[in-house]
Structure formats: C-alpha cells, structure tokens
Amino acid sequence: MGSSEIFTDLVAWGAEGFLNGNPVQSAVGAVLFLGLGLGLWDLVTGAPIVI
16 A cells, blocks of 8 residues: 555545544544645645645
C-alpha cells in the first residue's frame, strides 16, 4: 500500500464520518484533506497558500 492509497483511505474514512454524523471522524478527515492537500499543492506549484 503506497502513501497515496493511505491518504485516500483516510480521507474516505473522514468523509464517511461526515456522512454518518460522527464529528470526530469527520474533523480528522477534514484536517487530513486540507493539511495534506494544501501542502501537496504548495509542493507541486511552488505557490504559497494564503488564508
């Protein structure tokens, strides 16, 4: 299992928590998606993300 598969599984797990109304599970999924997704965007494009 590669790192992209683990990332996909964790985000899917978080999305499942969101759909089931599990706040902890959905929060973990959101943090992983935003943190790793935005970090990857910065790495690939070189553009900083300003929030």
